[in-house]
Structures are given as C-alpha cells and as structure tokens.
Amino acid sequence: MRLLFLGDVVGRAGRDAILARMKDIRARLSPDFVVLNGENAAHGFGLTPKVCDEFFAAGVDVVTLGNHAWDHREILPYIDSEPRLLRALNFPPGTPGKGSGVYALARGRRVAVIQVMGRLFMDPLDCPFAALERELTRLRMGPGGVDAIIVDVHAEASSEKMALGHVLDGRVSLVVGTHSHIPTADAQILPGGTAYLTDAGMCGDYDSVIGMKKGPAIHKFVRKVPGERLSPSEGPGTICGVMIETDDRSGQAVRVAPLRLGPRLQECWPG
Amino acid sequence: MRLLFLGDVVGRAGRDAILARMKDIRARLSPDFVVLNGENAAHGFGLTPKVCDEFFAAGVDVVTLGNHAWDHREILPYIDSEPRLLRALNFPPGTPGKGSGVYALARGRRVAVIQVMGRLFMDPLDCPFAALERELTRLRMGPGGVDAIIVDVHAEASSEKMALGHVLDGRVSLVVGTHSHIPTADAQILPGGTAYLTDAGMCGDYDSVIGMKKGPAIHKFVRKVPGERLSPSEGPGTICGVMIETDDRSGQAVRVAPLRLGPRLQECWPG
Amino acid sequence: MRLLFLGDVVGRAGRDAILARMKDIRARLSPDFVVLNGENAAHGFGLTPKVCDEFFAAGVDVVTLGNHAWDHREILPYIDSEPRLLRALNFPPGTPGKGSGVYALARGRRVAVIQVMGRLFMDPLDCPFAALERELTRLRMGPGGVDAIIVDVHAEASSEKMALGHVLDGRVSLVVGTHSHIPTADAQILPGGTAYLTDAGMCGDYDSVIGMKKGPAIHKFVRKVPGERLSPSEGPGTICGVMIETDDRSGQAVRVAPLRLGPRLQECWPG
Amino acid sequence: MRLLFLGDVVGRAGRDAILARMKDIRARLSPDFVVLNGENAAHGFGLTPKVCDEFFAAGVDVVTLGNHAWDHREILPYIDSEPRLLRALNFPPGTPGKGSGVYALARGRRVAVIQVMGRLFMDPLDCPFAALERELTRLRMGPGGVDAIIVDVHAEASSEKMALGHVLDGRVSLVVGTHSHIPTADAQILPGGTAYLTDAGMCGDYDSVIGMKKGPAIHKFVRKVPGERLSPSEGPGTICGVMIETDDRSGQAVRVAPLRLGPRLQECWPG
Numbered sequence A, B, C, D: 001m002r003l004l005f006l007g008d009v010v011g012r013a014g015r016d017a018i019l020a021r022m023k024d025i026r027a028r029l030s031p032d033f034v035v036l037n038g039e040n041a042a043h044g045f046g047l048t049p050k051v052c053d054e055f056f057a058a059g060v061d062v063v064t065l066g067n068h069a070w071d072h073r074e075i076l077p078y079i080d081s082e083p084r085l086l087r088a089l090n091f092p093p094g095t096p097g098k099g100s101g102v103y104a105l106a107r108g109r110r111v112a113v114i115q116v117m118g119r120l121f122m123d124p125l126d127c128p129f130a131a132l133e134r135e136l137t138r139l140r141m142g143p144g145g146v147d148a149i150i151v152d153v154h155a156e157a158s159s160e161k162m163a164l165g166h167v168l169d170g171r172v173s174l175v176v177g178t179h180s181h182i183p184t185a186d187a188q189i190l191p192g193g194t195a196y197l198t199d200a201g202m203c204g205d206y207d208s209v210i211g212m213k214k215g216p217a218i219h220k221f222v223r224k225v226p227g228e229r230l231s232p233s234e235g236p237g238t239i240c241g242v243m244i245e246t247d248d249r250s251g252q253a254v255r256v257a258p259l260r261l262g263p264r265l266q267e268c269w270p271g
C-alpha cells in the first residue's frame, strides 16, 4: 500500500497549497490513504469544522491535530461526530474525540492512524509511551490485524520522537513527527521495518518563522512588550510530507520517501 | 568561496566518521574552510583538548561548542589558548573563550565564525539577538570587511532559529542550526542572500536516540528510576552538514547544499 | 525608617482591601514609604493607569510590576510618564519605563526601589544578577548615598530568590520576593544586614487558586480542553506584605516583620 | 488526633536538628503520628536506608520522598521492603515502592499518607489529580474508613498545590506542600474542612540557598561554567513543619498550626 502523510498545514498559504495540488498529488502518486495534520490550518492556530471539511473534500482521508487542537472551540462538538478527525491519544480520559481510528479502504483493507503528543518542553500530559502500549495491545498489524498503522508523534524534542520511533519499530508502518514545522532529512526504515521521519515539516510559507509572519515573530523573541499578533505568513505555500510503501502481508514499510512541493525548499517527488 | 559546516559530532561513531572521511571530503568538495560542532564529541557530552586537536589535524579549521561546552572541565583552560575553538557568544561576560573569531585564509581572505545559543526550552542566557547585533557592528561582510560570516545557532526551538536567520539575512553568509542532532531538509537562500538551514544534523550513529544508545535513552522517557547511563551509540557514523558557495565580493550565498555521508540516511553529496 | 512592601494585588478583592485599609495601615504603622506590586491588579492580569492612580491616591508611594506588566497595553505610554511605576530592570534595553527609581521623602531622605525578574521557570530575560550589579555601582546606600534600597525580586524559584538575597546582602535594605502569590514565613535579617523574605504573598482572596477562581483554575490543570477564562476570585481580600525598620545611618535593616490582614490567613500586625 | 508533618530534611544540618529535637517535640506536642519528607536528607540529594532508619528510630512514623527519590540507588530495593517509606503516587506503573500507605495506631486508629508530585515546571509524570481520584475511591476518611489522611504535594508551582488542595477539600485531613524548601505562612482550614499549607519548608540551615551552601549555588545562577558541586550548608538547622488536630469522627481538621524551631526564622510552637 502507498500511504501519504502531510505535515502541519499553516493558515491560508498551507490550505491553498493543499487544495490546489491534492488532485495532482493523488494522480501522480496514487496513494491508498492520505493523512494530514491540521492543527494550524485555521488562522495559524487550531482548526474549524469548515476547514476540516475542505480537507476531506479535497481527498484527505484523516486529519490529526496537536497542541493547538482546541484553539477554535467549535471543533469540540465536531470532533465527537467526525471519526476521521483525531486528537492526541494521551489527552486525559474524558477529552472529546479519539486518539486513534481504524479506517476501511477498498478491497477490505484497513489502515489505523494514531496520534500521541510528546511531553518534553510541552504541556503536562499522560505518558505517550504507555498510551501507545495500551493501544497496541488491541490494535495489531499484519495477518488478522490491520494492514498498516500510521503514528503521528506531535512533539518538540527530537530525542522523544526518536525514542518513540524505536519503541514502535516493527509494530507500526510509519512513525512521523509533527510540530516543529520544519521537514527533517532523516527518513529511514528502522531495523524492525518501521518507516521513520523526525518531522514531516509544515505545509505553508517557508519565508516565515515556522509559517508565521516574520516581523511579529521576531518581535516576540527580541522585545518583551506586546507586539502585533502572530498570524500566518501569506507567501506561496510549500507542501511537505512523507510517502511510504508497505508490504501487503506484514504492514511493514519497504520504502520511505519525502515529498516537498513548492517554492523555497528543494522540490522532491517520491521518485 | 566554498564553506563547509558539519553538525554535532557524537562520540566515537561521529569522530571515526570524520577522521576517516575528511580527506575524501576535502578532495571531493575542495572547501576553503571547514567548521564543525564538537560539543558531543567526547563520550557524547563535551569535548576534550585531545579530541579537538584531532579535528584540527584532520583538516577542520574551527570547532564550535554548545550547551555541553564545559562537560569536560579540561576544555576551560584549553579554550583560552586556542582561538580556533569557539563557545557561544551570549555566555555571560567573564566566560572563558570567545564566541566569535576571524580566521585568515590563503590570498588574504578572511572568514568569521560566530556561535550563539538559543533560549527557548534551554538554560537562561543573555539575549542571542542582542549579542549578534553588537557583534555585527564591528564585524562586517563584503568590501572592507570579512569575506564570509558563518553563524552556528545552537538552539532547541525551530522558531528561534528561523527568527535569527531572518534577522541576520543579508548580513552573514550562512545561518545554520545545531543541537537537535537531526538534519533538516529546509536549506534555502533567504531573500537577502543568507544561506539558511534549521539544523545541520549530527555526525554519529543514526540507529540511536539522537546519537545515544537506544535502551538507556528510552528508559529515561518511560521509567522514572535511574537506569544505565546515557552513552553514544556505537554503530557506523553518518556525517551531516551543509556546504555553501559565496559571492567573492558580497559574501552572500549563491548556493546551499546539504551533505550526508554514511549509512541509514539518504546519502547526499553537494552535486 | 519604616518601609512597607505589599505583594501582588489580585483583582477587585485585592484592590478593595488595599483601598479600604491603607489609611488604617498608615495610621497604625506610620511607614515612611510604601511599595506595592500591582502586576495583577486589573482583572487579575496587568495594571491600568486608572488602577495605578487609585493606589497612589490611597497612599502608595511606588508600584512595581512583573511578568504581567504589559497585559493591558495602555500601561505602556503611561509608564514613561510616571516615575513612580517600575517594571523589571532586566527587561531588554529599549523597554518602556524604568527598572529602578530614587524617591525623595521628607527631611531630605531618599529611598531607592528596584525590581528584577528571575529566569528559572520564567520567560528568557537578561541576567538579573548582572543587571543588579550594574545598578548598584551607581546606587549606593548609606552615607553619601540613598537612605534605603528595596529590591522586589519577581521570580518563580525559591532558590533564585535566595541566591539574589545573599548576593545583595549588606548592600540593600530589603530583598522581597513576589510572583508566587503565597506569603512565606522565612522573614529574616541576613548576616550582612539585609532583610529578606522569599515571597510577600498576594493581596487578594485566599479561598482561591493564587487569587483566581477555583473552578476554572482547577479545570486548567485537570482537563486539557479550554474552559472558563481565569478571573480573580471575588471573596474578601487579605493584605500580605512585610515591614522593615532600617538604621538611619547605614540603611541596613534592624527589624523585619510580616503583615497579614484579613480573613483566612493568621492575622499578623508588626507588633 | 494530632498529626505532625515535617518538611524536606536537607543534609546533616537538617538530620541533626531532627535527631536532636524529635524527643522534645514528641514530649511537648504529643503527636499521634509524625510524617517527614526525606528526599534531601542524604548529602542534600536523595535518601539512604541508613538515614531513613535513623528517622524511624527517632520517632518518625512515615517518610516521604520527591523528585530526588532515587538519587541514591540503594533506596530502590529498600523501599520495596519498607512500607513506611513512600514515593509519589503518580510515578509510572512498575515503579518500586508505593505512593500511599495506611498505618495502624494505638486503639485501632488508622492514618493514611499519600504523596503526589506536581507537573508544572517539573519532569513529566502521570496526572496527580487523576491519581488521587483513583486512590480516594478506595481510601475514605471517616466512619468505616481511615481516621485521617495526609497528602504531601511535592510540587514547584503554588498554583498547582492550591488547586490540589481545593480538589481534596473535605476528603482528606491535610494537604501540605513540599519541594520549595521555604515555609509558607498561609496555613488555613479550607471551607470543606481540610487543613492546607502551600509549603512546609525545609528542615535545614536557612543561611543558605534552599539548604545548599551559598557560594556554589550563586555561582550556578551567575556563571555558566561548572563550579564547586552543590552540597548542604552546614550551619545549625531549623525544623519546619505543620501540626493539625482532626475531628475523631470525620477526620477533618479542626486546627492547623505551623511549627518552626531553630535559628534565623521566627520560632513558632503550635500554641
């Protein structure tokens, strides 16, 4: 199977790039399943039902969130009625929505998606390692189980992402990081057969500060008085993500390749 | 001019890779100047005079440090007598060593190197933005000034690195991040002519947790009792860095290209 | 001299307590000078010119701020025209307002007030230790200098406050912490003659979470979805602070005594 | 019942004070039960079996730990065989030791002790609020349950301690904070009948930086090169803690009073 994951969409620049090119991406890569991180899609912070629906209409199969999950409150009732939208698994019990889902594809195939959030340099949450262990006792890949598992690790520290990658190695198809908004160049297949990438990068304007307008973002670091509110940079967006191919029987990855489409970064189609 | 920057060397795996391949790298790329981050070179934490001298002997021109600068105390007297070793510029006044240096090359050319440390999710330090502004009033690039300036931004947050990149755009040749130990895939020339890369990545074993052995690193995240001490992973090392070419008159970058040599990551020679 | 310092005023409960009892406090304790921390006075976050003027009218001589200094932007132009309002000294150069002031009293006496902010578990700022050293080269206590110096250390970590206390010991009259909103019971005169208290405590409703309504504050810790906005608790306020007496010649403290007036906490008048 | 809680014992100064005065304290106050936080008792960091046994021999009934629980590894096997030693309840499953215990007193009475750790500005752990809720479904106070419950909240932020206090109000006898090493002056009985104190303070030398020698502790804040290792200050120790009296039927507190014995701080015997 071919599975495509696209990183944090930031504001209109990211949305426009996705909506304009998803058809072309689907045509050229023929992915069986597309996951996209939408935690910054609406004005740079959070997601609205309307924007989420646009992603689904454009051909995205599942949308994941992150630490900005609830920046727009209207997503709270929506997520409980939309199984294709996921928030982190290690939010406390009682949090609206779910942290994992199993999705049916053509010909009886099933793909699972899980999101966890890291804790290093982030807000206190339940342990992502423990949450994944619990989830993976009921969710298995390969014969009798699902055909593939994608795990979005929304985390700040590269060390925590890599540690999670190794812990999951052999048990899932792809571990891909989000949240740093910068694509990493370390795509690899780990020894146990899991594809790994520390960060997918964002879908947005890369002539910016992680997708936000430069002036206000720099002001925040340099001056300690309030400045202009942070808002998404409005230059042309670049799409960043990663594509994997899995073995039909084991669900393990046999190929991992970055995707980068758009200005500023070196363009990169999975050959 | 061709300038090469190599990211955090982690332990023996990283050192061996550098010592084994530097000759080949110099032969193939003919860099005019090579900078290497050595903050994790000795046992994964810090640097010793002996290891630093090995880098110089192998053809490295300048070594930079980071938050692990002083993990081996013997580096403190050494740095005061070795102008080719730099620590962060925004350490407090009175800190041994220097945060920037100007280095003479053949044919009267001069290259400056500066390191700053970020503050987001890191220990308190003086403002890196202010420190750079002060330094750049006395250090100018182009006619009458130095021929190129390389800035190593040792920082955790991608946002702080990008903000520093834009603040320096047009005034230095290269802004390159270190510390995350993962190479990023966002090499670009910013609008003002400065080459930028969020992180150079480490030189070390990528079948690891940012260069450290997997078991103890995972233990630290999952269990909250002391485990085996962190130590560098001992598999074969991969070299990660970035090469730029500068305009001889302005010092600005005309080309930026990642370098990745070794197992696990997609190999990449600056074409 | 008798100097009185009152901790962070939180919302209406704190303001009402101050306005209602300041006259009585002045009558009973006859302080020569009163300093009050006002960073949470307006709706629990920040200060407005109107509220600040009320404090001055009620008999407060100097108001200090903290990390919430600029939560109401109208304070930015006001602080530049009001020398009795201070923000932290170690804000970056160019920040509106000042971090220290010298104030003239009857009979030629002069009192200096300084505020610094800590950095441990707080936003990045310039070093408070270095900022104080610079300030104290031009500001001396005792013959030829000012008659007393009060330092408000707005900081999270008790260790950083105590370290600053010892560094200043003998050079200022009082080092008093703010920001934790809880009065500490460690008032002492340090070996060099400086009165010290880790935290003055807040002026506000103590049947709360550091002055804020219990429900929304608990929600923030337990649930990770947005809840009701934090706002000041509205029960009767308790005034917390500390009074010192200084030696007229040296400026050093000869007495330090806590002040606590109001419900819930054990009431305590400096005997 | 009379229950006494003593804060973090720091090094020899704290231990000597406890061992020298416990007999006198027991004689004068006649507590039914004594709990002591021992996380800094051995050389300032951690606890050894030998030191723990000395506390028991001196008349301490239960010892609690904190973030320094495992600084001496020999405590790991010891804690599994010593039910009177507790570590935080919200350590991950599988951690040696226990986070709560029920202890039998004369005349059939039983006292429960629980420790939790906060998460704000501390290492990632499971949610202390959730852990307490689970524990309190099986541990009830009053008729049919235990006679009293003491909760040690080992946390940095005053807000998290107060939030936990209110959440537990009415369900336990005492919520007392540790970890800041400074006694707070906010002892109160919350509306539901639970005695509350934000921090018990340390048992140690208060002419120090939270119990540690001043020089090295200040060095750590000011300079960013390694200095002398932190070690406990060796002046005479002051004992800090809190005593409560509970209603025999409900277990709720009817009285709360601080205890402070020794030099530097204002001495305070529960009347």
Ligand SMILES: [Fe+2]
Binding pocket: A039, A066, A067, A068, A154, A178, A179
């Ligand atoms: Fe995020």
Ligand SMILES: [Fe+2]
Binding pocket: A008, A039, A040, A066, A178, A179, A180, A181
């Ligand atoms: Fe994001």
Ligand SMILES: [Fe+2]
Binding pocket: B039, B066, B067, B068, B154, B178, B179
């Ligand atoms: Fe580093």
Ligand SMILES: [Fe+2]
Binding pocket: B008, B039, B040, B066, B178, B179, B180, B181
């Ligand atoms: Fe490093």
Ligand SMILES: [Fe+2]
Binding pocket: C039, C066, C067, C068, C154, C178, C179
């Ligand atoms: Fe504050």
Ligand SMILES: [Fe+2]
Binding pocket: C008, C039, C040, C066, C178, C179, C180, C181
């Ligand atoms: Fe405050």
Ligand SMILES: [Fe+2]
Binding pocket: D039, D066, D067, D068, D154, D178, D179
């Ligand atoms: Fe602690």
Ligand SMILES: [Fe+2]
Binding pocket: D008, D039, D040, D066, D178, D179, D180, D181
């Ligand atoms: Fe402690």
